Amino acid sequence: MLSAAATFVLNKSKRMDKVTAETMAANLLTNTGKSLAEWADFAKKNNKGKHGESVKWLKENFGLGLFFADLIVHRANGTDAGSFTDDQLITKQYQGKEHLRAIYDTLISQITSFGSDIEIAPKKGYVSLRRKKQFACLKPATKTRFEIELILKGQPATPLLEAITGAGVMCTHKIKIEKASEINIEMINWIKLAYSKAN
Known part of the structure; x- marks a missing residue:
């Protein structure tokens, strides 16, 4: 179950995503009839x-x-x-990977405690987390591995915080995890740092 704060922010994100979709549809109608x-x-x-x-x-x-x-x-x-609704998108992400859902739920509960300005925007394969700009993505990368992707430009890699390389990548680092019990204060602090940089 999502916390009350997470539910509030998720609902806020739904409204914003709907506005974006409506804007694109309106532009299409204007441009093409x-x-x-x-x-x-x-x-x-x-x-x-x-x-x-x-x-x-x-x-x-x-x-x-x-x-x-x-x-x-x-x-x-x-x-x-x-x-799809946001709930349906998230459910679909974890089809065949249900055991990884506990990682997502635990992380969201902790991340939404950072502040009330976080937007939770579920996509087809991941959940984008934004403040004034995106700072993280949460995704079940494989059937056995969950990844926390962060935007931490200029941050040196560590044994836990891996650098993401390649042209055109938005996130700069990732943390790999296989079960909710592996979540620790170091992981949360890296996410909080990315959050603080996205203001």
Whole structure:
């Protein structure tokens, strides 16, 4: 069960995500004269097979940008985040990995005690944590491993805090964990540091 604070912030995040989705849908309607629902229905009736092929078809034949075409195909297939509630997204993340859910619940309970300004934004494969800007991602990386990804630019790696390398990565470090009992004060302090830097 989520704490009262976590539930409040999760509900706040739902409202903000809804506003973002509505803005994108409104822009699509303004730019094309068709609503997201109309485009999704059209794409569904003209299914081109794989996701990428449908996106390419929409871009090449109707002049849609990548983000709008991608959104339309996801909505047509019911695979976009907007097709699910936050609770459903989180539940789906842990299908076949249910034993890792306790890690997420324990972390969220502790993280939301940092302050009332944290936004919890579930995506398809992870949960984004934001303040004024994103500071962490929580995700069941594999069937046996959970990862806490943090934005800690300039922070040297430690045995616990691994550096994330590669072009275009948003988070700079990660902590790997396999069970809730491994959560310790050092992990929480690293998350709190990332939180403090995101103000």
